[in-house]
Amino acid sequence: MTSGGYDPEHFGKLFALEAASFWFRGRSDLINWALDRNFPAAKSFLELGCGTGYVISRIREVHPDWRLVGTELFEEGLAKARIRMPSGVELRQQDATQSPYDSEFDVVGAFDVxxxxxxxxxxxxxxxKAVKPGGGLLITVPQHKWLWSEADVAAHHVKRYTKRELTDELRAAGFEVSRVASFVSLLLPAMMASRLLKKDAGNVEEELDMAAPLNKACYGVMRLESALVRAGLNFPVGGSLLAIARRPA
Incomplete structure (x- = not known):
């Protein structure tokens, strides 16, 4: 069954893959850095579309004293999140387009949602609406329309974003955009080969399920890339985008 642009059968595969996968680890490393670097006074965080809870569990490791809330449309994802985090995080089944919160959180996030x-x-x-005036937003999306492939179809993507499109959508919502940075940039040639040369490419979980030595090498590349992003380098291209924004005070 698919609904809301996602197939809930993928959650079991994600749950088994995320903690070891170079891509999920590298993305979470970057999210945690952006959260602490840009919003050092934060004490609460809301993640929309939290899936199996991997990202918010990584935030919880660093900030166990924060109020952490994860929402997810599918019960299948929440069931895995409860296994990952039996306590300490509020988990709620909710459509991401119908948030009930009003100026409650210091930072809100949605990662590949x-x-x-x-x-x-x-x-x-x-x-x-959910973030407090002066509070922050972090968001990640897939980048570049020319990277569209059967993997995007299998993942039930509606689109891949350009930097301008993401910036414009955030500004239209009222946010002040601080930075939109590409990542998965150094590995982009390998991603292009996987996405564009393999016409029968499957879903993202299959693409990322690789031998341990190759996974370790890719994580090393992601760590190097993250260091460059943290130092202020803006890559011109990349497989994904990270946006940092703020609701005006």
Whole structure:
């Protein structure tokens, strides 16, 4: 069964893959850095579309005293998140386009979520409402329309973003955009080979399920790339985008 732009059968595969995968680890490393670097006074965090809870569990490791809330449309994802985090995080089944929160959180995030949603502006509007005035937003999306492939179809993506498109959507929702940075840039040639040369490419979980030595090498590349992003380097291209923004005070 598929609904809301995602197939809940993928959650079991993700749960088994995320903690060891170079891509999920590297993305979470970057998210945690961006969170602490840009919003050092934060004490609460809301993640929309938390899936199996991997990202928010990594934030919990660093900030066990924060109020952490994860919402997810599918019960299948929440069931895995409860295994990963039996306590300490509020988990709630909720449509990302219908957020009930009003100025409650210091930071809100959605990581590879809005590209699954036809009405992405509704998700961003809900995030704007949920974050406190002066609070922050972190978001990741897949980049470059020319990278569109059967893997995007299998993942039920609606689109891949350009930097301008993501910036414009965030500004239209009312956010002040601080930075939009490409990542998965040094590994982009390998990603292009996987996505563009393999016409029968499967879903992302299959693409990322690789031998341990190769996975370790890719994580090393992601760590190097993350260090360059942290130092202020803006790659011109990349497989994904990280946006950092703020609701005006």
């Amino acid at each position: 809005i590209e699954h949603v036809e009405n992405a502006p509704a998700v961003l509007a809900g995030m704007y």
